[in-house]
Amino acid sequence: MFKLKILLLGPCASGKTTIANFLSDATENSSGEYRPTQGVRILEFEMQNLNVNNEKLKAEIELWDCSGDHKFEACWPALQRDTHGIIFIYNPSSAHHARDLELLYNYFVTQTGFSHKNCVVFANQMRPADKDLKLSSKMLNISSWVLQVPVSVEESGNRLQADFSSFIASVLGRLRDHSEQEELNIINMQSA
Numbered sequence: 555m556f557k558l559k560i561l562l563l564g565p566c567a568s569g570k571t572t573i574a575n576f577l578s579d580a581t582e583n584s585s586g587e588y589r590p591t592q593g594v595r596i597l598e599f600e601m602q603n604l605n606v607n608n609e610k611l612k613a614e615i616e617l618w619d620c621s622g623d624h625k626f627e628a629c630w631p632a633l634q635r636d637t638h639g640i641i642f643i644y645n646p647s648s649a650h651h652a653r654d655l656e657l658l659y660n661y662f663v664t665q666t667g668f669s670h671k672n673c674v675v676f677a678n679q680m681r682p683a684d685k686d687l688k689l690s691s692k693m694l695n696i697s698s699w700v701l702q703v704p705v706s707v708e709e710s711g712n713r714l715q716a717d718f719s720s721f722i723a724s725v726l727g728r729l730r731d732h733s734e735q736e737e738l739n740i741i742n743m744q745s746a
């Protein structure tokens with residue numbers, strides 16, 4: 555079974571821990587009280603029925619719920635290492651969230667050459683008024699190739715779960731294709 559390391563990155567108080575707890579079914583700190591994550595918290599769980607090219611696959615997920623605080627910047631290279639996918643989370647009604655997210659995107663994707671295909675942006679609609687905001691790649695100054703999805707834990711948890719599953723399935727599909735290609739290369743080298 556494939557094991558995927560997935561980072562949750564975004565500004566402080568953008569809802570990373572809330573979303574991580576929801577996606578992993580964790581109940582800790584579900585009181586609504588804000589407790590900033592110190593460094594990183596890793597949640598491990600299994601996902602079934604991931605639809606990869608009409609096949610149902612399983613995967614073991616390591617969800618790295620990272621702190622948005624820049625005081626932990628020294629840990630960023632360790633967070634980046636061996637990552638398969640990155641979920642960026644921000645609140646679209648906050649200009650400073652958008653700027654902070656651009657900085658994180660630049661560090662973790664643009665500068666390292668990490669594939670934008672394995673990234674997604676969740677625009678966390680924390681307040682009802684956030685729903686009126688139209689998302690566009692122009693508002694967030696990052697690659698227009700990266701999919702931006704509006705999410706809400708409170709109002710559309712099922713859709714959030716579905717968006718997360720389809721992102722994981724797409725990362726898994728690319729990882730599997732890559733592994734199969736590497737196996738073929740080894741076989742070809744041995745028979746040459």
Ligand SMILES: Nc1nc2c(ncn2[C@@H]2O[C@H](COP(=O)(O)OP(=O)(O)OP(=O)(O)O)[C@@H](O)[C@H]2O)c(=O)[nH]1
Nearest residue numbers: 566567568569570571572586587588590591621622
């Ligand atoms: N009403 C509402 N509150 C939310 C939502 N998402 C997060 N919050 C609240 O916003 C605060 C911050 O959420 P966290 O999930 O801890 O934020 P974080 O991104 O993990 O923050 P750091 O760990 O400091 O980087 C908490 O009080 C949450 O309860 C939401 O969708 N709706």
Ligand SMILES: [Mg+2]
Nearest residue numbers: 570571590591
């Ligand atoms: Mg947190």
